[in-house]
Amino acid sequence: MATRGRKPTIAPAAEPEVLDAAAEQHTAQALAAVRQDATAQALAVSQHDAAVRAVAAQVGYQLPADCTDPDLIQRDISANMRRSVEACLEVGRGLTVLKQACQHGQFIARLEVLGLDRYVAARFIQAATKFSNVPMSAHLTQAIGTQSKLLEMLVLDDEQIEDLALTGQTGELSLDDVATMSVKELRAKLRDARAENKAQAELLAEKNADLDEMRAKSKLINPxxxxxxxxxxxxxxxxxxxxxxxxxxxxxxxxxxxxxxxxxxxxxxxxxxxxxxxxxxxxxxxxxxxxxxxPDIVGDGTPEWMRATADDADLAAAEA
CATH class of the missing domain: 1.10.287 (Helix Hairpins)
Known part of the structure; x- marks a missing residue:
């Protein structure tokens, strides 16, 4: 007698409602992850934007279209790459902000696009930084005149540059000297002015040392x-x-x-x-x-004895 084969067992189909709930949960989790990533990215962009704007404000650079995009800043620098003093300073300001706007390792690549040697770019940035706190009057700008003279003047101290801007004179160097001298003559004059300023600083330091010595002797007598x-x-x-x-x-x-x-x-x-x-x-x-x-101080760096003293003072104040 032939044995009948068993019919294959068929698993019951999942309820449509269960499948829909699982799909909805998966979709909700995916959307939450996307929102979290978007929030983190937006925060990073906002922090980067704030840092770029802070540097621009510090050096007095007007962001093109009030935008922190490195491409726009780079184009603005290209437009300012002339030989006038104001343009040179604006190039330096732009480079300062561009460096802040660039991701790590990208700044040098953008300098190559601009056709700027990195050491020349560093000099522009130095000039923008040094002159950022000096009122650049038309008289001072016209007296400096060229990029070469501007870069030569970087050897001056901040106080000397401020004196030139405000009074037209620092030591034996005047704005008329800056305007009429050749670059070579100005370099020699600036070297003399720097040496004079250094001599004055050394004299002042010597006087201060003498005063410190007198104070020290006085303390030995009357501690x-x-x-x-x-x-x-x-x-x-x-x-x-x-x-x-x-x-x-x-x-x-x-x-x-x-x-x-x-x-x-x-x-x-x-x-x-x-x-x-x-x-x-x-x-x-x-x-x-x-x-x-x-002791190995951790946390906020407050020693235990100071922390205990502060706690006692707080407790006394609370009891009062």
Whole structure:
């Protein structure tokens, strides 16, 4: 007798309502992820835009069409690449803002499009920075006259440039001298003016040193109270620490950034070298900590004894 085969078992179809709910949940999650990404991107764009506008305001650069787009800034620089002083300063301002507007490693590529050597661009930026806080009157602009003279005047201190702008004279250098001299003559005159300013600064420093020595002798004869002396020492320590931090956050960080930009263009890698320098800094910090048995302060940097004192004062104030 033949055995009948079993019919295959067919799984029941999922309810349409269940499928619709799962699809809706998946769609909602995808839309939420898209919105989150869009929000993060918008925040990043907003922060970048604010940083570019801050640099533009700092150097007095008028953004083209009030826009932070690097392409528009680059076109504006091209339009200003003439030899007049105002145009040179505007080029420098534009380059300063363009550098801020560019992503890491893109600034040098845009300089190549503009046909600007990076060192020439650095001089334009230096000029824009130095003259950004000086009232550029028509008299001063006409006296400088050319790009060559403008770049020569970068050797002057900020105070000397301000004196020229406000009074037309700094030391033995006048605006008439700037206007009538050749570039070579102006270079020699500026060298003399800088030497004169340096001599005056050294004389002032010598007088201040003499005064400091007199104050030191006076303190030996009549030493200040312990609390006053401690305040002076703390101020001295604070000054030295702030100077070190300024160098670290300023010159050291800037030199690392310049080296990184160069490596990005040249296809080189200096990370090991920079890491070695940072290791030296870290070692110096560790030696200070070990030398004076310093506590490892974390958080806001407030020592425990100061925190306890502040807590006691708050408690006393609350009880009062």
């Amino acid at each position: 200040p109270p312990p609390d006053e002396r401690r305040a002076e020492l703390l101020q001295e320590v604070s000054t030295h620490v702030n100077t070190a931090l300024g160098m670290l956050n300023g010159a050291v960080t800037q030199s690392f950034a310049v080296l990184a930009d160069h490596d990005a263009i040249a296809g080189q890698d200096s990370l090991q070298i920079m890491g070695g320098y940072v290791a030296q800094l870290q070692q110096a910090i560790l030696q200070l900590r070990e030398m004076f048995d310093l």
